[in-house]
Amino acid sequence: MDLLMQHLFNGVVASSVYMLIAVGITLVFGLTRLINFAHGQFLVLAVFVALDLITAGVPFVFAALAAVVAAGVIGWLSERLLFRFTMDNPYNGLIIGLGLLLVLESAAFKIWGGFQVGVPAALDGGAGLGDTYFAWNRVLVLVMAGLVTAGLFVLLARTKLGAQLRAAHENPVAASHVGVNVGRMVTVAFVAGSALAGLGGVxxxxxxxxxxxxxxxxILKGFAVALLGGLGNVSGLAKASVLYGIGETLVAGYGRAEYVPFFTYGVIIVVLLVRPGGLFEKHPPSDSTFARSSRGVAHVRRHSRVETLLGGAAFVLLPIVIFEAVGTxxxxxxxxLSVLYAIQVYALAYVYETTGVLSIAQGGLMAVGAYSAGVIAVHLGLGFWWALLVAVPLTVVAGALLGLVVSRCTGHYLLLVTLAFSALVTQVTLTAIDLTNGDNGLILPESLPVIGSITFTDLRSQFYLVLLVALLAAFGLRRFKPxxxxxxxxxxxxxxxxxRSIGLRVGRAKVGAFALSGAVSAVGGVLYxxxxxxxxxxSFDTIFSIKIVIILILGGISLAGPLVASMVFVLLPELLRLDPVDQQFLFGVLLIMIILLLPHGLVPALITGYSTLRSRLIRTGHPAAAADSGRPAAGGADVRSPSDLVREEIS
Incomplete structure (x- = not known):
């Protein structure tokens, strides 16, 4: 009983900290419908700032205040310089948040190193009640977090600023008509939410x-609490944080610390599957899907037969030329490796193109395929074909289950559930040591099988095999479209x-799309x-899944884009001699720049630029441009329907 009391006390203390993190998330989301994936890193930076100041002799109170201010300033800068430009498209804001997370993580490593550090306790000692020990520092954290939370509720309910924030949350258009500066309220929400993350970090x-x-x-812990309470529902967060904090502590206390991530990711997935709006949500969640809007897209003309043939030839020959040209x-x-990445990008592109869901679960699906094959090969001693035969169905089932959960979710919840799935699979590979060998991984005792007279023991033969599979994946997935x-x-x-209104089974369609993507991911994982x-x-953690998303965004949804972008993504850091941390920093910067400057990807931007140039030449009557355009040099109105244009956009 005393042990239970100790766990309950520790759980309530932890819940008070998670409450601060989740309130910061929901403040921003309530006004912008934006989920900032970098929010958790604000907490980490606050820890480092507070520790440095305390080490320099600054009293705890002033160090904590400085850390809170630093987190608020970072939140203000991120809103003014980055997120302000994505308010009309929360999808882009999500991606920029991922990029900012990568940048801040690598910057923190460069400045403070890779060791885990803590903030010295403000108070030492404690009091005992039976066998239950109440550390004064934990009591202080509980009291201070409770006072801050209560003060926030008073601010929202009793002050003019709180009324303006609530008005901007309920109806920003109506609020702006009665004199509320909605843009300023968004800035206030970012600063306040980031400052709360900083306080929670200390x-x-x-x-x-x-x-x-x-x-x-x-940030996943914060999301778990926010989802339990309902994103945008501040009043539900107090109950949700207590439930989550106590649950997490009981799992760690009566189980193992390694099981806590399962609890976190399980909460996210189960809540989204059973009650997508949260346990305490007052309003139903939005039924909008995060998909790139077709508004403002420069729809390019259809390419001529000559252009299509030349493009296809370049698509096939480019990786071959590069492989044969490099000297080492x-x-x-x-x-x-870049072609192996491209297989995963094609699988992700198929899901995004057909369902509008940008999944951050590709690493998880690839891990299911690779580890299934590894277990078959290493533990059972079976060959490649048996490994492939087992890996593909298992990954298809995993993809279908993910699609089932996704089909229950809408809007901002879609990325969360795929992110949780990827993290959950990674945690399984870390903890199932008897099968996966944990951090040490699996070492394959054999190579690819002999097919006829062809052996795949050298890089060249392996490259051409993987390239063939990538081409089959690219063209094969496109054959499903008609x-x-x-x-x-x-x-x-x-x-x-x-x-849905005309009788299509939307859920079944999404499950099928994810299952098909899982099959492609499995083949790629086995080849990896x-x-x-x-x-x-x-090899397949959340960072890897984010890398696949970056490649997709860099190359866009096209036939050649993923392959070209994969080679740029993999080869550029090597040519620049970047270490892994610098690579992560570069990837984050690229992700942010692409979303802000080339939101449809680099390769589509080049194609659009080429088409625009040809159109201008055709309008001026340039004979070379009009030669194979398939229409007269001038005139020829485009009579395609909006539906046709959207289909062309994602082709």
């Missing part, structure tokens, strides 16, 4: 240490509500295992 740092790369893990086996192995299943997915992608010969959990 308190959290006194309870347990954090490292430079803990931001993603901490190191660079050739990276070209091979089928009945493909047309159903196109209807879901263009207008989910309309598709047999060409790299070693797999470890970090």
């Amino acid at each position: 308190f959290y740092g006194t309870l347990q240490p954090v490292g430079a790369f803990d931001g993603a893990h901490l 086996s190191r660079l050739q192995s990276l070209v091979l 089928t009945r299943f493909g047309r159903q997915l196109a209807g879901v992608r263009e207008n989910e509500s309309l598709a 295992l047999y060409t790299q010969t070693v797999i470890v959990p970090t």
Whole structure:
């Protein structure tokens, strides 16, 4: 009983910190419908700032205040310089948040190193009640967090600023008509939410240490609480934080600390599956899907037959030319790795193109395929074909289950559930040591099988095999578009509500799309295992899933884009001699710049620019441009329907 009391006390203290983090998330979301994935890293930075100041001799109170101010300033800068430009498209804001998370994590590592650190406790000692020990520092954290939360509720309910924030949350258009500066309220929400994250970071740092790369893990805890309470519902967060904090502590106390991530990710997935609006949500969640809007897109003309043939030839020959041109086996192995990445990008692009869901679960699906094959090969001693035969169905089932959960979610919840899935699979590979060998990974005892007279023991033969699979994936997935299943997915992608109203089974269509994507991911995962010969959990972690998203955004949804972008993504850091942390910083900056400057991807931007140039030449009567354009040099109105234009956009 005393042990239970100790766990309950520790759980309530932890819940008070999670409350501060979740309130910051929901303040921003309530006004902008934006989820800032970098929010957890603000907490980490506050820990480092407070520790540096306390180490320099600054009293705890002033160090904590400075850390809160620093977090608020970072939030203000992120809103003014980045998120302000994405308010009309929360999808872009989500992606920028991912990029900012990568940048801040790598910057924190460069400045403070990779060791986990904590904030010295403000108070020492404590009091005992039976066998239950109440540390004064934990009591202080509980009291201070409670006072701050109560003060926030008073501010929202009793002050003019709170009334303006609530008005901007309920109806920003009406609020602006009665004189509320909605833009200023958004800035206030960002600053207040970030400052609360900073305060939560200082308190959290006194309870347990954090490292430079803990931001993603901490933000998932905040999301779990926010989802339980209902995103945008501040009043539900108090109950949700207590439930989550006590539950997490009981799992760690009566189980193992390694099981806590399962609890976190399980809460996210189960809540989204059973009650997507949260346990205490007052209003139903939005039924909008985060998909790129077709508004403002420069729809390009159809390419001529000559252009299509030339583009296809370039698509096939470019990786071959690059592979044969590079002079070292190191660079050739990276070209091979880039094609392996491209297979995953094609699988992700298919899901995004057909359902409008930008999944951050590709690493998880690839891990299911690779580790399934690894277990078959290493533990059972079976060959490649048996490994492939087992890996593909298992990954298809995993993809279908993910699609089932996704089909229950809408809007801002979609990215959360895919992110939780990816993190959950990574945690399984870390903890199922008897099967996966944990951090040490699996080492494959054999190579790819002999097919006829062809052996795949050298880089060149492996490269051409993987390239063939990538081409089959790219062209094969596109062949599903004219089928009945493909047309159903196109209807879901263009207008989910309309598709549902005419009798299409939207949920089944999404499950099918994720299952098909899982099959492609499984093949890519098995090839990754047999060409790299070693797999470890970090090979497929959340950062890897984000990398696949970056490549998709860089290359856009096109036939050649993912392959070209994968080679740029993999080869550029090597040519620049960047270490892994610098690579992460570069990836984050690229992600932010692409969303702000080239929101439809680099390759589509080049194609659009080429088409625009040709159109101008055709309008001026340039004979070379009009030669194979398929229409006269001038005139020729475009009579395609909006539906056709949307289909062309995602082609």
